[in-house]
Amino acid sequence: MTMDTEKLIERLAEVVEPIRPLARPWIRMAAWFLVAIPYVALVVFVVSPRADLISKASEWRYVIEQLAALATGITAATAAFATVIPGYGRKFLFLPALPLAIWLGSLGDGCVEDWIHFGPDGLSLQPDWFCFPAIVLVGAVPAIAMAVMLRRGAPLTPHITAALGGLAAAGLGNFGLRLFHSQDASVMVLVWQVGTVFILAAMAAWAGQYLLNWRSIVGTARSRVLIR
Amino acid sequence: MAMKGQLDDHALATLMRAAQGGNTQAYVLLLKEITPRLRQIVRAQRRFLKIADIEDLVQDVLLSVHAVRATYDPRRPFMPWLMAITRHRLADAARRHTRRAAHEVQVGNVPVTFSDEGTNIDGDQYRDPEALRQAIMALSPGQRDAIEMLKLREMSLKEAAAASGTSIGALKVSVHRAMTALGRALRKKS
Numbered sequence: 001m002t003m004d005t006e007k008l009i010e011r012l013a014e015v016v017e018p019i020r021p022l023a024r025p026w027i028r029m030a031a032w033f034l035v036a037i038p039y040v041a042l043v044v045f046v047v048s049p050r051a052d053l054i055s056k057a058s059e060w061r062y063v064i065e066q067l068a069a070l071a072t073g074i075t076a077a078t079a080a081f082a083t084v085i086p087g088y089g090r091k092f093l094f095l096p097a098l099p100l101a102i103w104l105g106s107l108g109d110g111c112v113e114d115w116i117h118f119g120p121d122g123l124s125l126q127p128d129w130f131c132f133p134a135i136v137l138v139g140a141v142p143a144i145a146m147a148v149m150l151r152r153g154a155p156l157t158p159h160i161t162a163a164l165g166g167l168a169a170a171g172l173g174n175f176g177l178r179l180f181h182s183q184d185a186s187v188m189v190l191v192w193q194v195g196t197v198f199i200l201a202a203m204a205a206w207a208g209q210y211l212l213n214w215r216s217i218v219g220t221a222r223s224r225v226l227i228r
Numbered sequence: 229m230a231m232k233g234q235l236d237d238h239a240l241a242t243l244m245r246a247a248q249g250g251n252t253q254a255y256v257l258l259l260k261e262i263t264p265r266l267r268q269i270v271r272a273q274r275r276f277l278k279i280a281d282i283e284d285l286v287q288d289v290l291l292s293v294h295a296v297r298a299t300y301d302p303r304r305p306f307m308p309w310l311m312a313i314t315r316h317r318l319a320d321a322a323r324r325h326t327r328r329a330a331h332e333v334q335v336g337n338v339p340v341t342f343s344d345e346g347t348n349i350d351g352d353q354y355r356d357p358e359a360l361r362q363a364i365m366a367l368s369p370g371q372r373d374a375i376e377m378l379k380l381r382e383m384s385l386k387e388a389a390a391a392s393g394t395s396i397g398a399l400k401v402s403v404h405r406a407m408t409a410l411g412r413a414l415r416k417k418s
Contacts, residue, residue, distance in 0.1 A: 007357050008287055009259040012294050018250030019298045023383035085299050154296040156316050214292060214320055219381030221295040226361045227376060 007131050011225045022152060025081035026090070032077055032149055036142035036169075040176040047180045059069065062184065064106050066175055071099035072122060072170030077146065080164035084212075107194065109187025123187045131192040134181060135200065139173025143204075147211055155212035159205045161221020162212060166204025170197040235261050240320035241306040248297060259290060264312060266290070269314055289317050363413035370394075378403050 022028065025072040056062045075095040082092035114122030155161070174193050183189065235243070240261065263286060270277075270285045277285070292313050300309050329401035364375060377388035379400065385396045392399070 004357070005263060005283055005287055005290070006260075008290060009256060011357050011361075012259060012290065013252045013256040016247060016250060016252060016294070018257050019248050021248055021300060021302055022298050024301065085301065086296070086310075086316075087308035129290065152298065154292075154299050154313065154316075156312065211413065214317065215382050217295040218288065218291045219383070221291045223376045223380035225291070226357060226380060227364055227372070 015224050020068035025078050028081040028149060029074060029078040032145055033074065035145045036172055038197065039141040040138055040172060044176055044179045049180050050182045052178065057150035061106060061110060065103060066178060068099045068106060069171050069175040072096050072103055073168045075099055076164045076171060077168035078159050080150060080168060081108055083157050083161040083164065084150055086154050086156060105188045107190045111190065114186055125187060125191060128183060128192040132196045134177045135170055135173040135196045138176035139169040142172045150212060155214055158208035158212040162208025163201050163205035166201040170200040236307050237307050244300050244306050245302045266314060273318060285321055288321065289314050292317050359414060363410050366413060367406050367409060371402050374399050374402035375406045
Protein backbone atom coordinates (compact mmCIF):
# COMPACT_ATOMS: atom_id res chain seq x y z
CA MET A 1 0.00 0.00 0.00
CA THR A 2 1.42 3.33 -0.98
CA MET A 3 0.45 6.59 0.59
CA ASP A 4 2.04 9.96 0.67
CA THR A 5 4.82 9.91 3.28
CA GLU A 6 4.35 13.61 4.03
CA LYS A 7 0.70 12.97 4.87
CA LEU A 8 1.64 9.97 6.99
CA ILE A 9 4.00 12.21 8.99
CA GLU A 10 1.21 14.74 9.51
CA ARG A 11 -1.14 12.00 10.71
CA LEU A 12 1.50 10.56 13.04
CA ALA A 13 2.01 14.01 14.53
CA GLU A 14 -1.75 14.43 14.97
CA VAL A 15 -2.03 11.24 16.99
CA VAL A 16 1.18 11.63 18.99
CA GLU A 17 0.64 11.74 22.75
CA PRO A 18 3.06 12.35 25.62
CA ILE A 19 4.76 9.11 26.47
CA ARG A 20 7.02 8.15 29.35
CA PRO A 21 10.31 6.71 28.15
CA LEU A 22 11.03 3.20 29.38
CA ALA A 23 13.37 3.06 32.34
CA ARG A 24 16.82 1.53 31.99
CA PRO A 25 16.95 -2.27 31.84
CA TRP A 26 18.28 -2.77 35.37
CA ILE A 27 15.60 -0.46 36.79
CA ARG A 28 12.91 -2.40 34.91
CA MET A 29 14.46 -5.60 36.23
CA ALA A 30 14.17 -4.23 39.77
CA ALA A 31 10.51 -3.36 39.17
CA TRP A 32 9.87 -6.87 37.80
CA PHE A 33 11.68 -8.42 40.75
CA LEU A 34 9.56 -6.40 43.19
CA VAL A 35 6.43 -7.82 41.57
CA ALA A 36 7.80 -11.36 41.23
CA ILE A 37 9.45 -12.00 44.59
CA PRO A 38 6.41 -11.39 46.87
CA TYR A 39 4.49 -13.89 44.71
CA VAL A 40 7.30 -16.46 45.00
CA ALA A 41 7.33 -15.89 48.78
CA LEU A 42 3.55 -16.32 48.89
CA VAL A 43 3.68 -19.65 47.03
CA VAL A 44 6.48 -20.90 49.30
CA PHE A 45 4.46 -19.83 52.35
CA VAL A 46 1.23 -21.46 51.09
CA VAL A 47 2.90 -24.73 50.07
CA SER A 48 4.92 -24.49 53.31
CA PRO A 49 8.71 -24.22 53.38
CA ARG A 50 10.78 -27.38 53.71
CA ALA A 51 11.33 -28.49 57.30
CA ASP A 52 15.14 -28.40 57.03
CA LEU A 53 15.33 -24.94 55.47
CA ILE A 54 17.23 -23.35 58.35
CA SER A 55 19.87 -26.06 58.42
CA LYS A 56 20.13 -25.97 54.60
CA ALA A 57 20.92 -22.25 54.82
CA SER A 58 24.26 -23.17 56.37
CA GLU A 59 25.20 -25.65 53.62
CA TRP A 60 27.48 -23.82 51.21
CA ARG A 61 26.50 -25.90 48.17
CA TYR A 62 22.79 -25.27 48.69
CA VAL A 63 23.43 -21.55 49.26
CA ILE A 64 25.63 -21.24 46.17
CA GLU A 65 23.10 -23.05 43.99
CA GLN A 66 20.23 -20.94 45.27
CA LEU A 67 22.17 -17.69 44.84
CA ALA A 68 23.26 -18.76 41.34
CA ALA A 69 19.66 -19.61 40.37
CA LEU A 70 18.49 -16.24 41.70
CA ALA A 71 21.34 -14.40 39.95
CA THR A 72 20.58 -16.25 36.71
CA GLY A 73 16.98 -15.05 36.95
CA ILE A 74 18.01 -11.48 37.72
CA THR A 75 20.67 -11.20 35.00
CA ALA A 76 18.47 -12.95 32.41
CA ALA A 77 15.70 -10.44 33.20
CA THR A 78 18.12 -7.50 32.80
CA ALA A 79 19.34 -8.94 29.50
CA ALA A 80 15.77 -9.50 28.28
CA PHE A 81 14.87 -5.87 29.06
CA ALA A 82 18.03 -4.67 27.28
CA THR A 83 17.16 -6.59 24.11
CA VAL A 84 13.93 -4.63 23.61
CA ILE A 85 15.79 -1.30 23.57
CA PRO A 86 17.07 -0.45 20.07
CA GLY A 87 20.76 0.38 20.09
CA TYR A 88 21.72 -1.55 23.21
CA GLY A 89 24.94 -3.54 22.90
CA ARG A 90 24.83 -7.29 22.41
CA LYS A 91 27.17 -7.80 25.36
CA PHE A 92 24.05 -7.73 27.55
CA LEU A 93 23.09 -11.10 26.10
CA PHE A 94 25.97 -12.69 27.98
CA LEU A 95 25.00 -11.29 31.39
CA PRO A 96 23.37 -14.53 32.60
CA ALA A 97 26.33 -16.63 31.39
CA LEU A 98 28.40 -16.31 34.58
CA PRO A 99 25.70 -17.15 37.18
CA LEU A 100 24.40 -19.90 34.90
CA ALA A 101 27.91 -21.35 34.64
CA ILE A 102 28.27 -21.21 38.44
CA TRP A 103 24.87 -22.87 38.87
CA LEU A 104 25.64 -25.68 36.41
CA GLY A 105 29.22 -25.94 37.66
CA SER A 106 28.10 -26.38 41.26
CA LEU A 107 25.58 -29.04 40.26
CA GLY A 108 28.16 -30.77 38.06
CA ASP A 109 30.62 -30.73 40.94
CA GLY A 110 27.90 -32.21 43.18
CA CYS A 111 27.36 -35.02 40.64
CA VAL A 112 31.09 -35.83 40.62
CA GLU A 113 31.19 -35.85 44.42
CA ASP A 114 28.14 -38.11 44.62
CA TRP A 115 29.76 -40.48 42.14
CA ILE A 116 33.01 -40.55 44.15
CA HIS A 117 31.14 -41.21 47.41
CA PHE A 118 28.41 -43.57 46.28
CA GLY A 119 29.60 -44.90 42.94
CA PRO A 120 27.04 -45.32 40.14
CA ASP A 121 24.24 -45.29 42.76
CA GLY A 122 25.07 -41.65 43.47
CA LEU A 123 23.96 -40.75 39.96
CA SER A 124 20.79 -42.82 39.83
CA LEU A 125 17.73 -41.04 38.46
CA GLN A 126 14.23 -41.41 39.81
CA PRO A 127 11.16 -39.81 38.32
CA ASP A 128 10.35 -36.43 39.92
CA TRP A 129 7.43 -35.15 37.91
CA PHE A 130 6.57 -32.68 40.65
CA CYS A 131 9.30 -30.29 39.45
CA PHE A 132 7.76 -29.22 36.16
CA PRO A 133 4.33 -28.10 37.41
CA ALA A 134 5.89 -26.66 40.57
CA ILE A 135 8.35 -24.49 38.64
CA VAL A 136 5.53 -23.45 36.29
CA LEU A 137 3.41 -22.50 39.33
CA VAL A 138 6.15 -20.50 41.05
CA GLY A 139 7.26 -18.88 37.79
CA ALA A 140 3.76 -18.07 36.50
CA VAL A 141 3.37 -14.54 37.84
CA PRO A 142 7.01 -13.61 37.12
CA ALA A 143 6.48 -14.90 33.56
CA ILE A 144 3.27 -12.93 33.05
CA ALA A 145 4.82 -9.76 34.47
CA MET A 146 7.84 -10.29 32.23
CA ALA A 147 5.69 -10.75 29.12
CA VAL A 148 3.67 -7.61 29.85
CA MET A 149 6.84 -5.57 30.41
CA LEU A 150 8.66 -6.93 27.35
CA ARG A 151 5.71 -6.09 25.11
CA ARG A 152 6.26 -2.42 25.92
CA GLY A 153 9.62 -2.59 24.15
CA ALA A 154 10.69 -3.10 20.56
CA PRO A 155 10.51 -6.70 19.29
CA LEU A 156 14.02 -6.67 17.84
CA THR A 157 14.98 -10.27 18.66
CA PRO A 158 11.72 -12.02 19.67
CA HIS A 159 13.15 -15.50 20.21
CA ILE A 160 16.21 -14.41 22.18
CA THR A 161 14.24 -11.89 24.23
CA ALA A 162 11.53 -14.42 25.08
CA ALA A 163 14.12 -17.11 25.89
CA LEU A 164 15.86 -14.74 28.31
CA GLY A 165 12.50 -13.76 29.82
CA GLY A 166 11.59 -17.43 30.18
CA LEU A 167 14.95 -18.20 31.76
CA ALA A 168 14.42 -15.35 34.23
CA ALA A 169 10.96 -16.53 35.28
CA ALA A 170 11.91 -20.23 35.37
CA GLY A 171 15.15 -19.47 37.25
CA LEU A 172 13.13 -17.66 39.88
CA GLY A 173 10.65 -20.53 39.83
CA ASN A 174 13.43 -23.00 40.55
CA PHE A 175 14.76 -20.78 43.34
CA GLY A 176 11.30 -20.84 44.92
CA LEU A 177 10.86 -24.58 44.36
CA ARG A 178 13.98 -25.46 46.32
CA LEU A 179 12.63 -23.55 49.30
CA PHE A 180 9.79 -26.08 49.68
CA HIS A 181 10.87 -29.18 47.73
CA SER A 182 13.33 -31.43 49.55
CA GLN A 183 15.28 -32.76 46.58
CA ASP A 184 18.97 -31.94 46.74
CA ALA A 185 20.70 -34.81 44.89
CA SER A 186 22.74 -32.92 42.30
CA VAL A 187 21.88 -35.19 39.40
CA MET A 188 18.16 -34.97 40.22
CA VAL A 189 18.32 -31.19 40.49
CA LEU A 190 20.30 -31.00 37.26
CA VAL A 191 17.98 -33.21 35.24
CA TRP A 192 14.54 -32.49 36.65
CA GLN A 193 14.85 -28.92 37.84
CA VAL A 194 17.45 -27.30 35.58
CA GLY A 195 16.06 -29.43 32.74
CA THR A 196 12.64 -27.94 33.38
CA VAL A 197 14.14 -24.44 33.43
CA PHE A 198 15.74 -25.02 30.01
CA ILE A 199 12.58 -26.58 28.57
CA LEU A 200 10.53 -23.59 29.75
CA ALA A 201 13.08 -21.16 28.31
CA ALA A 202 12.96 -23.06 24.99
CA MET A 203 9.16 -22.95 25.00
CA ALA A 204 9.29 -19.22 25.68
CA ALA A 205 11.76 -18.79 22.80
CA TRP A 206 9.31 -20.54 20.48
CA ALA A 207 6.41 -18.41 21.74
CA GLY A 208 8.47 -15.25 21.23
CA GLN A 209 7.36 -14.88 17.63
CA TYR A 210 3.72 -14.64 18.75
CA LEU A 211 4.32 -12.59 21.87
CA LEU A 212 6.70 -10.04 20.39
CA ASN A 213 6.31 -9.05 16.78
CA TRP A 214 6.39 -5.90 14.72
CA ARG A 215 3.26 -6.91 12.84
CA SER A 216 1.00 -6.33 15.83
CA ILE A 217 2.57 -3.11 17.10
CA VAL A 218 2.98 -1.50 13.67
CA GLY A 219 -0.53 -2.68 12.80
CA THR A 220 -1.86 -0.97 15.91
CA ALA A 221 0.03 2.24 15.02
CA ARG A 222 -1.29 2.06 11.45
CA SER A 223 -4.87 1.61 12.59
CA ARG A 224 -4.50 4.55 15.01
CA VAL A 225 -3.25 6.71 12.16
CA LEU A 226 -6.08 5.73 9.87
CA ILE A 227 -9.01 5.20 12.20
CA ARG A 228 -8.63 7.42 15.23
CA MET B 229 28.71 13.22 11.42
CA ALA B 230 25.80 15.19 10.01
CA MET B 231 25.88 16.29 6.40
CA LYS B 232 25.61 19.95 5.50
CA GLY B 233 22.10 21.22 6.25
CA GLN B 234 21.21 18.17 8.31
CA LEU B 235 20.59 18.30 12.03
CA ASP B 236 23.21 16.57 14.15
CA ASP B 237 22.51 13.79 16.62
CA HIS B 238 22.20 16.18 19.56
CA ALA B 239 19.51 18.20 17.77
CA LEU B 240 17.64 15.04 16.76
CA ALA B 241 17.80 13.77 20.34
CA THR B 242 16.40 17.10 21.55
CA LEU B 243 13.52 16.84 19.06
CA MET B 244 12.83 13.25 20.12
CA ARG B 245 12.75 14.26 23.78
CA ALA B 246 10.23 16.97 22.93
CA ALA B 247 8.20 14.49 20.84
CA GLN B 248 8.09 12.07 23.78
CA GLY B 249 6.64 14.97 25.74
CA GLY B 250 3.86 15.30 23.15
CA ASN B 251 5.28 18.26 21.18
CA THR B 252 3.65 17.89 17.77
CA GLN B 253 5.85 20.41 15.95
CA ALA B 254 9.03 18.81 17.21
CA TYR B 255 7.71 15.43 16.11
CA VAL B 256 6.89 16.64 12.59
CA LEU B 257 10.32 18.26 12.33
CA LEU B 258 12.03 15.11 13.56
CA LEU B 259 10.14 12.79 11.19
CA LYS B 260 10.73 15.14 8.25
CA GLU B 261 14.41 15.27 9.14
CA ILE B 262 14.87 11.52 9.35
CA THR B 263 12.72 10.58 6.33
CA PRO B 264 15.28 11.52 3.62
CA ARG B 265 17.98 9.71 5.60
CA LEU B 266 15.82 6.60 5.82
CA ARG B 267 15.02 6.84 2.12
CA GLN B 268 18.73 7.03 1.37
CA ILE B 269 19.51 4.02 3.56
CA VAL B 270 16.73 1.91 2.09
CA ARG B 271 17.70 2.89 -1.46
CA ALA B 272 21.35 2.03 -0.78
CA GLN B 273 20.54 -1.36 0.72
CA ARG B 274 17.69 -2.36 -1.59
CA ARG B 275 18.83 -1.07 -4.97
CA PHE B 276 16.56 -3.47 -6.83
CA LEU B 277 13.34 -2.05 -5.33
CA LYS B 278 10.94 0.25 -7.13
CA ILE B 279 10.37 3.74 -5.74
CA ALA B 280 6.94 2.78 -4.35
CA ASP B 281 8.43 -0.21 -2.52
CA ILE B 282 11.21 1.95 -1.08
CA GLU B 283 8.58 4.39 0.13
CA ASP B 284 6.62 1.53 1.70
CA LEU B 285 9.71 0.50 3.66
CA VAL B 286 10.39 4.07 4.74
CA GLN B 287 6.81 4.36 5.98
CA ASP B 288 7.13 1.04 7.75
CA VAL B 289 10.17 2.36 9.61
CA LEU B 290 8.35 5.61 10.46
CA LEU B 291 5.40 3.65 11.85
CA SER B 292 7.81 1.46 13.82
CA VAL B 293 9.58 4.51 15.23
CA HIS B 294 6.19 5.88 16.25
CA ALA B 295 5.12 2.57 17.81
CA VAL B 296 8.25 2.13 19.93
CA ARG B 297 9.12 5.77 20.65
CA ALA B 298 8.92 5.02 24.38
CA THR B 299 12.03 2.86 24.02
CA TYR B 300 14.20 5.86 23.21
CA ASP B 301 16.28 6.76 26.25
CA PRO B 302 16.72 10.56 26.24
CA ARG B 303 20.19 10.18 27.77
CA ARG B 304 21.46 8.16 24.84
CA PRO B 305 22.29 9.21 21.26
CA PHE B 306 19.42 9.18 18.79
CA MET B 307 20.92 7.80 15.57
CA PRO B 308 22.05 4.38 16.92
CA TRP B 309 18.49 3.93 18.21
CA LEU B 310 17.01 4.84 14.83
CA MET B 311 19.53 2.73 12.92
CA ALA B 312 18.80 -0.35 15.06
CA ILE B 313 15.08 -0.04 14.28
CA THR B 314 15.78 0.53 10.57
CA ARG B 315 18.13 -2.45 10.38
CA HIS B 316 15.62 -4.77 12.01
CA ARG B 317 12.69 -3.55 9.95
CA LEU B 318 14.63 -4.01 6.71
CA ALA B 319 15.65 -7.51 7.74
CA ASP B 320 12.05 -8.21 8.71
CA ALA B 321 10.81 -6.98 5.32
CA ALA B 322 13.38 -9.16 3.54
CA ARG B 323 12.22 -12.21 5.51
CA ARG B 324 8.59 -11.38 4.72
CA HIS B 325 9.44 -11.03 1.05
CA THR B 326 11.28 -14.36 1.00
CA ARG B 327 8.40 -16.11 2.77
CA ARG B 328 5.87 -14.64 0.35
CA ALA B 329 8.01 -15.51 -2.67
CA ALA B 330 8.28 -19.10 -1.47
CA HIS B 331 4.49 -19.40 -1.48
CA GLU B 332 3.91 -17.63 -4.79
CA VAL B 333 3.21 -19.52 -7.98
CA GLN B 334 4.42 -17.85 -11.15
CA VAL B 335 1.68 -17.63 -13.77
CA GLY B 336 1.41 -15.87 -17.09
CA ASN B 337 -0.26 -12.48 -17.44
CA VAL B 338 -3.96 -12.81 -16.91
CA PRO B 339 -5.68 -9.99 -18.81
CA VAL B 340 -8.92 -9.95 -16.83
CA THR B 341 -9.95 -11.20 -13.43
CA PHE B 342 -13.70 -11.21 -12.90
CA SER B 343 -16.48 -8.91 -13.95
CA ASP B 344 -17.35 -8.04 -10.34
CA GLU B 345 -15.97 -4.58 -9.63
CA GLY B 346 -14.93 -5.57 -6.12
CA THR B 347 -12.24 -7.83 -7.55
CA ASN B 348 -10.83 -5.14 -9.81
CA ILE B 349 -10.13 -2.39 -7.31
CA ASP B 350 -6.75 -0.79 -7.61
CA GLY B 351 -6.30 -1.43 -3.91
CA ASP B 352 -2.56 -0.89 -3.80
CA GLN B 353 -2.73 2.82 -4.37
CA TYR B 354 -3.94 5.40 -1.91
CA ARG B 355 -2.17 8.66 -1.88
CA ASP B 356 -4.32 10.43 0.66
CA PRO B 357 -4.48 8.79 4.09
CA GLU B 358 -7.06 11.37 5.19
CA ALA B 359 -9.45 10.28 2.42
CA LEU B 360 -8.87 6.66 3.35
CA ARG B 361 -9.41 7.46 7.02
CA GLN B 362 -12.72 9.15 6.23
CA ALA B 363 -13.76 6.25 4.03
CA ILE B 364 -12.94 3.77 6.81
CA MET B 365 -14.83 5.87 9.36
CA ALA B 366 -17.90 5.81 7.08
CA LEU B 367 -18.02 2.00 7.18
CA SER B 368 -20.38 0.14 9.49
CA PRO B 369 -18.79 -0.81 12.85
CA GLY B 370 -18.54 -4.47 11.84
CA GLN B 371 -16.88 -3.68 8.53
CA ARG B 372 -14.55 -1.17 10.21
CA ASP B 373 -13.48 -3.78 12.75
CA ALA B 374 -12.88 -6.32 9.98
CA ILE B 375 -10.74 -3.85 8.02
CA GLU B 376 -8.83 -2.82 11.13
CA MET B 377 -8.04 -6.37 12.17
CA LEU B 378 -7.41 -7.99 8.80
CA LYS B 379 -5.95 -5.17 6.72
CA LEU B 380 -4.40 -2.67 9.12
CA ARG B 381 -3.23 -4.97 11.90
CA GLU B 382 -2.61 -7.79 9.39
CA MET B 383 -4.15 -10.38 11.72
CA SER B 384 -4.98 -13.77 10.25
CA LEU B 385 -8.65 -14.71 9.80
CA LYS B 386 -8.29 -17.15 12.72
CA GLU B 387 -6.79 -14.51 15.02
CA ALA B 388 -9.38 -11.91 14.02
CA ALA B 389 -12.23 -14.39 14.54
CA ALA B 390 -10.93 -15.23 18.01
CA ALA B 391 -10.47 -11.54 18.90
CA SER B 392 -13.89 -10.43 17.67
CA GLY B 393 -15.91 -13.51 18.62
CA THR B 394 -17.34 -13.79 15.09
CA SER B 395 -16.98 -16.57 12.58
CA ILE B 396 -14.34 -16.65 9.86
CA GLY B 397 -17.11 -16.71 7.23
CA ALA B 398 -18.73 -13.56 8.64
CA LEU B 399 -15.36 -11.82 8.70
CA LYS B 400 -14.70 -12.74 5.07
CA VAL B 401 -18.06 -11.27 4.07
CA SER B 402 -17.47 -8.11 6.15
CA VAL B 403 -14.01 -7.47 4.75
CA HIS B 404 -15.16 -8.10 1.17
CA ARG B 405 -18.05 -5.65 1.57
CA ALA B 406 -15.77 -3.15 3.29
CA MET B 407 -13.18 -3.33 0.51
CA THR B 408 -15.90 -2.82 -2.09
CA ALA B 409 -17.26 0.18 -0.17
CA LEU B 410 -13.77 1.64 0.30
CA GLY B 411 -12.97 1.23 -3.38
CA ARG B 412 -16.22 2.98 -4.30
CA ALA B 413 -15.65 5.81 -1.81
CA LEU B 414 -12.03 6.40 -2.85
CA ARG B 415 -12.87 6.35 -6.54
CA LYS B 416 -15.60 8.93 -5.90
CA LYS B 417 -13.06 11.17 -4.11
CA SER B 418 -10.48 10.92 -6.89
